[in-house]
Amino acid sequence: MNITEEEKIAYVANIISIALRDGILSPKEVSALEEFRNIYGLKKTHFTSAYKIAENPSFTLVHIGNFGVQVNNLSDMLYLAHIDGEFSGLESSELEIYSKNIGLTKEQFLKMIKEAESAASSFKSQIECPKCKTANESVAKFCKNCGIQLTNSTPDPIKIEFEIPKEGYSIEFAESTSSNFSLVLQIAKTAPVFESALRNKKNWYLASWPKSEFGNVFKLASGLSGLKNKRFYINGIEEQWDTSFGFLWCFNNRNEAYQPDLYCFGKEDNRINPWGCTQIRMDWAEWADWFSYGKFIPAGKNSYQWKFDKERIMHEVNQNLHRVRMCPSIRFNFIQSILDNFPEVIDLENNKDWDFKTSYSESPGAIKIVEKSGSGFFKYENEYYSDGVKPKGYNFLKLLMGKSAKSSNESLPAIDQVIG
Known part of the structure; x- marks a missing residue:
């Protein structure tokens, strides 16, 4: 055929696509495809390219070369379609459309089908001798070259899709x-x-x-x-x-840790979190960003309450959990209980568990804090901005975790081990 190497790849891709239509490659189809590769002198790399093109679900038959080449291509496709004795409706309708598009009549198409049936019925697939690699007919019991016994069982069809x-x-x-x-x-x-x-x-x-x-x-x-x-x-x-499976590396680190359950609460790196999952990345620390999710509410002269934006906190927890959600160590009920039991509002007046979070630059929603200290000649003022709250130690966290463990009915390591 007078076609380019690139056109040969497309030509053979048409043939391969017919073999792949039913999702299974029979032994005869495998042998026939190898025969076509040899007939058209297609290198293995080019055959591989043709196969990749054909197995794409969006692939459709293409017209290659002049009318004579297209008729020859149709003949090869019909031959392949009949090689396993099952000419399906999908193959028939697709090839009939192809024949119309290249200008063949219905009678010409039916004649080509009969010719393909006749040629396919005489096809004999081959098996390779495991010793000397000689090609033998699939029904042969002994190798025609070295004489060793060959299997006479028919190979199973090969699936190409699950x-x-x-x-x-x-x-x-x-x-x-x-x-x-x-x-x-x-x-x-x-x-x-x-x-x-x-x-x-x-x-x-x-x-x-x-x-x-x-x-x-x-x-x-x-x-x-x-x-x-x-x-x-x-x-x-x-x-x-x-x-x-983004959690795999973390889960493996957990299993290698000295105390795996404490690892999940951040004990290994001294970055304690209340969730029992380091990958949520919301630690119980003064500088943690999530302690700024909310707003200040005036409660009197120079007095404030802090109202947490629990919806935003919940959103960030769920967002960070998503990529590790399959981890078998995550205690989802406990995490939800932490969110449920977390306070809505904190009164900052003489609060032993919470204080203003320090920020030395003004930001939207921040308030200015003026703290007076000392006495007599040693009075001084400390001024700073605050855009949230910070916990004073871990006393509040102990209470929160204890309450949440009880309401979630989850088995947890001793809280004193996590925080102590």
């Missing part, structure tokens, strides 16, 4: 040369649903578990953390891997 279960968790991943891949594959094979498929000459695997067995999903995800080709589904819908 049907993702509509319930539970599913992970699909590609074969890898990673040193721990055999262990990963062993974990996947324990799943209630385990399947394999061939995509672009690379093996892919699917493992699915019900929602009650996230622990096994977690094991497989941990093993796949360093690999690129992987996808995660919840109830048949694909989720972003990073936002679903």
Whole structure:
């Protein structure tokens, strides 16, 4: 054929797409595609390019070259469509439309179908001898070159796509040369649903578990953390891997910590948080930004109350939780109880647990604080701005955590261990 290398790739992509229509590659289709690659002198890299084009769900048949080339392409596609003895309605209608578009009549198309049926019926797929690599007919019992016994069982069809279960968790991943891949594959094979498929000459695997067995999903995800080709589904819908398993590195650090439960409360880094999750990133510290979420309310002359914006606090907690929401160590009921039991308003007059948060530059909503100290000749004033409140130590936090643990009925480490 007088077509360019690029046109050859598109030409063969048309043929491959017909083989992929039913989601399965039969052994005969695999052999026929290899035959076409040899006939048209397509390098393996170019064949791989054609395969990638054809397996794209949005791919549609394209017209290559002149009328003669297009008729030849249609003939090859019809041959491939009949090779496994199943000429589906989808293949038939698609190829009929193609024939109309290149100018063939209905009678001409039907004649080409009969020719394809006849050619496909005489096709004999081949198997390769495992010893000397000689091609033998698939029905052969012994290699025609070296004489060793060959398997006479018919190879199973090769899946190219998975049907993702509509319930539970599913992970699909590609074969890898990673040193721990055999262990990963062993974990996947324990799943209630385990399947394999061939995509672009690379093996892919699917493992699915019900929602009650996230622990096994977690094991497989941990093993796949360093690999690129992987996808995660919840109830048949694909989720972003990073936002679903973004907690893995933190969870592994937790398991390696001296006291894992205390790690989640920030004890390891001396950055205590009230939530039991370091990834919420809202510590119990004087400088914490979330203690400025709210506004001051005048309560008298030079007296103020602080009203927390609990909706904003809740929004930030939920937003930060989202990317680690699958972590099995998160106590969601406890976190909600902390939010529920957190005070709406704090009276700052002679408050032993809270004080004005110091800010040395004025900002929207900030108030000016003038503190007078000393006596006699040693009187002085300290002026600063405040845009929120700060806790005085951990006494209030102890009470908050104790109340929240009780109302959430969650098992927690001793509060004195967290804060002490």
